[in-house]
Amino acid sequence: MAVAEVSQRKKAEAGRAVAEAPVGLIRRAQLSVGLLRNFAYDALRFWHHSYLLGATRRQHLAARILADAHFLEYGMALSDAQPGFGRARAVRLARDLSRYAPQAGEDVTVTTGLGVLEAYLAFNAPVPEGLGPIRDAMAGLKARGAEEVQTGVETVRRAQVQAAAKVDFLEFVRARHSVRSFVPGPRPDEEIRRAVLAAREVPSSCNRQTCHVHAYTDPDLLNRVRKLQAGNRTFGHQLSGILVVTSDLGRWETIGERYQPWIDGGLFAMTLAYALHAEGLGTCMLNWSVERQQDRKLRKLMGLDDSRLVVVLIGIGWMPEEFSVCASQRLPVSEILSLNQRLDG
Ligand SMILES: Cc1cc2nc3c(=O)[nH]c(=O)nc-3n(C[C@H](O)[C@H](O)[C@H](O)COP(=O)(O)O)c2cc1C
Incomplete structure (x- = not known):
């Protein structure tokens, strides 16, 4: 195949490698070692920053x-x-x-x-x-003490909770799509602030609130950050902002919590995406499923403390009047839900 043809093909795949040949023995060994080294990278960072061995910081x-x-x-x-x-x-x-x-x-x-x-x-x-x-x-x-805060216990009324929750949630979530076409618009700094105010309300393990949003809406900063993430290659130049969601490893304690930064971070990121959706912005989650070298590059660029774990990025921007999105058919509820399945134990 001609070089031009190959590069054309690569472009069409939005920069994602497509495995075709069966994986040979050497490659299998390389992948296995690579996986172990990346596990070690995550484990050592958790070990070093968490308070598993005592609350010293x-x-x-x-x-x-x-x-x-x-x-x-x-x-x-x-x-x-x-x-x-x-x-x-x-x-x-x-x-x-x-x-x-x-x-x-x-x-x-x-x-x-x-x-x-x-x-x-x-x-x-x-x-x-x-x-x-x-x-x-x-x-x-x-x-x-700082500002007034609400602590202890508060009484809420069921009628109030249910009245406030009476939104057409199905319609709200169905109107959200991963948006990949954007038009220029004002810097969405205020929208981001309001969305973070809403995302704070997400549940977090023991209310430890380990997540942080690093938002870039300055075009130069935004461009430098987005270039390190492969999944926005075809549309990233149209974004009005990029958000990096991190979780603080220093706020986790037990061995059992070793994956909790990703869990709390994921919950936080999705709440943030919905909040941005409520602000009228289009969003696209941008994965940070990368290997340690790439992770180090982003953390270096951002000057991020080693204790901050990058969970995911979110691209945001202003939607055009009309645009295409993936239909992204969902699996049937019967495939996703097992209700009262027989217990074997
Ligand atoms: C954690 C996560 C990472 C994602 N990363 C990317 C990405 O890098 N680039 C992209 O275009 N879409 C990305 N997506 C979007 C998914 O492709 C999309 O959510 C899915 O296909 C369903 O489509 P919908 O969001 O329009 O309903 C990501 C989604 C999630 C949840």
């Missing part, structure tokens, strides 16, 4: 403060809430706050931790044996 303490605060709120919100529930967590929370807060300045983590401890002490009043030191620790920390 500030981001570890911040994560544990939010997780313990969550645990106490959870205990108080139970329908048969038990006084004294979570005592060990409350003690640890007060201790962590004493270590974390003195350097914190204005910090929502501190206000959240303190607010929950206050609610916890009120819930358990009079202050039970062993919790006195919490009071003392809190007295010294109070002045450092």
Whole structure:
């Protein structure tokens, strides 16, 4: 095949390699070693940055403060809430706050931790044996709290929840497509801010909120970032923004949580994509399913701390009046849902 023909073909595949020949022995060995090295890359980063071996860094303490605060709120919100529930967590929370807060300045983590401890002490009043030191620790920390935050337990009414949730969700999700044609428009900075405000509401493991959005709408920055992602090659030049969603490895603790950054990151990214859809923007998820060398390139370009794991990128832009999208037929519900399947165990 002529070189021109091959390059033409490559272009038609949007830069994606298409495997044709059966994989030979040497290639199989190379792929296997490559896979192991990439597993090692992920595992070492988790090992190095998480607080699996102890909460020694500030981001570890911040994560544990939010997780313990969550645990106490959870205990108080139970329908048969038990006084004294979570005592060990409350003690640890007060201790962590004493270590974390003195350097914190204005910090929502501190206000959240303190607010929950206050609610916890009120819930358990009079202050039970062993919790006195919490009071003392809190007295010294109070002045450092940041803005007003909502902590403890709140009462909501079913009618209110259901009224607010009464949207035609099926219509909303069916109107979203992966958009790959865009027209020029204003920088969508305000839309991104509002979408992130909405995406914050996504559930996160123990409310640790490990995700961050690195948004690029400046054309020069956007171009440099997008060039490292293969899946936008055919339309990336039309984008008005590119968002890089990351999760902080320093906020994960246990071995079982080793894949949680991708899980929480995925949930966050999809909520963000829906929020952008609600803002009238077209979006296209851009995979970051890359090998370590490529990952390092992007992190270097962005100056991203090694503790931040890139989950996915999202391309955003203004939609034309009329444009084509993939029909992307979905599989039938019967193939996706198993309802009350027989249990073998
Ligand atoms: C994690 C993830 C990564 C994706 N990466 C790309 C990408 O790099 N380029 C692209 O054009 N589409 C990408 N997509 C879009 C999918 O191809 C698309 O969601 C799917 O075909 C269904 O089409 P729809 O989104 O229009 O419903 C990605 C989707 C997901 C969820």
